[in-house]
Amino acid sequence: SATGGALRLSAVHKRFGEHTAIDRVDLDIRAGEFLSLLGPSGCGKTTLLRMIGGFEDPTSGAIALDGEDLTGLPPFRRPVNTVFQSYALFPHYTVAENVAYGLKRAKVPRRDLAPRVAEALDLVQMRRFADRKPDMLSGGQQQRVALARALVNRPRVLLLDEPMSALDRKLREEMQLELIRLHTDLGLTFVFVTHDQEEALAMSDRIVVMSEGRIQQVGSAEEVYGSPANAFVAGFIGKQNFVDAEVVEADADGLLLRGPRCDLRATAAGFTAGTQVRAAIRPESMGIRPAAEGAPGGVNAVAGRVVGESFLGDVVQYLVRAADGHELLSRVRTSTAPDVHEGDDVVLTWEAAAVQVFSHE
Numbered sequence: 001s002a003t004g005g006a007l008r009l010s011a012v013h014k015r016f017g018e019h020t021a022i023d024r025v026d027l028d029i030r031a032g033e034f035l036s037l038l039g040p041s042g043c044g045k046t047t048l049l050r051m052i053g054g055f056e057d058p059t060s061g062a063i064a065l066d067g068e069d070l071t072g073l074p075p076f077r078r079p080v081n082t083v084f085q086s087y088a089l090f091p092h093y094t095v096a097e098n099v100a101y102g103l104k105r106a107k108v109p110r111r112d113l114a115p116r117v118a119e120a121l122d123l124v125q126m127r128r129f130a131d132r133k134p135d136m137l138s139g140g141q142q143q144r145v146a147l148a149r150a151l152v153n154r155p156r157v158l159l160l161d162e163p164m165s166a167l168d169r170k171l172r173e174e175m176q177l178e179l180i181r182l183h184t185d186l187g188l189t190f191v192f193v194t195h196d197q198e199e200a201l202a203m204s205d206r207i208v209v210m211s212e213g214r215i216q217q218v219g220s221a222e223e224v225y226g227s228p229a230n231a232f233v234a235g236f237i238g239k240q241n242f243v244d245a246e247v248v249e250a251d252a253d254g255l256l257l258r259g260p261r262c263d264l265r266a267t268a269a270g271f272t273a274g275t276q277v278r279a280a281i282r283p284e285s286m287g288i289r290p291a292a293e294g295a296p297g298g299v300n301a302v303a304g305r306v307v308g309e310s311f312l313g314d315v316v317q318y319l320v321r322a323a324d325g326h327e328l329l330s331r332v333r334t335s336t337a338p339d340v341h342e343g344d345d346v347v348l349t350w351e352a353a354a355v356q357v358f359s360h361e
């Protein structure tokens with residue numbers, strides 16, 4: 001069976017007229033890894049994927065697969081297949097004919113067609129639908145056929161461009177598990193595009209966070225969530241409380257920051273006094289307690305009123321409005337949630353180690 005290929009993108013640049021869609025991107029994708037491209041709409045995810053697939057040529061730069069330059073190779077000559085956002089199935093063909101199409105195009109011998117199609121349909125548990133037309137299938141089933149069609153050629157890299165965006169939440173979660181299983185079973189390299197950070201965190205070996213045609217960070221889910229490289233990543237992955245502040249002290253113990261509502265202690269290093277910074281504190285690092293219990297000295301503590309309380313199953317989320325109108329989020333485990341509710345005066349507190357500090361861009 002096929003094994004995953006390693007991709008190397010070197011200074012890949014793409015302009016559409018005056019507009020720079022991809023700005024000199026360098027990226028190594030490891031053989032067999034599940035890599036997600038994550039970023040807001042318009043940041044260049046599809047453009048990058050289309051260049052890997054051969055549907056778009058870079059303006060400059062190079063893409064190599066296992067050391068071999070792909071420049072100039074048309075899509076069907078690359079050992080790379082794509083599952084598109086729209087499944088792009090042929091409506092007049094049966095499921096089996098849709099899956100066989102790429103094999104015929106690659107001039108696979110006739111006698112091999114049926115077993116190869118059956119094998120691909122088995123991978124996605126769609127063999128019993130082989131004789132149906134696409135309009136007799138649900139969205140999730142069409143998605144599976146599109147996957148079988150992309151896998152039947154035994155590519156070394158599978159590109160997936162927001163393949164689940166048309167599915168409802170429940171089906172999407174099922175397909176996520178299915179894709180993880182397929183990836184594990186086949187050992188192919190998967191490059192998966194999504195704008196959904198939860199999906200990227202749940203599925204990937206590594207995540208590439210993109211913004212405006214540039215890579216902001218490459219790392220595991222734990223790395224991009226726990227140690228974001230900049231304020232963009234910190235805000236894009238997961239929920240975040242941001243506080244703009246000025247560094248007033250910087251020493252071996254860390255930083256003292258002056259914010260609009262309170263002073264903050266941070267264990268971060270690498271900033272000098274007088275610098276404007278953006279501090280970030282995750283909601284789950286923000287403790288909450290009734291104001292009556294008192295505030296501990298005004299550092300890493302903000303007083304406010306609960307204006308929203310949401311039960312999210314294993315956690316409870318509180319939206320707290322400070323006196324100046326600024327809103328902050330606190331998330332606590334349901335089992336340890338304090339007795340505070342909408343309308344109550346509260347104090348939010350956090351540890352110095354929970355404060356991430358970024359330069360102000």
Ligand code: ADP
Pocket residue numbers: 016019020021039040041042043044045046047048
């Ligand atoms: P994403 O998939 O992250 O939403 P795209 O790669 O589709 O982003 O688009 C990146 C940028 O390039 C956008 O500003 C988009 O408008 C532009 N773009 C994409 N394709 C073309 C094209 N064929 N012609 C002109 N501009 C394009």
Ligand code: MG
Pocket residue numbers: 045046047
């Ligand atoms: Mg896109």
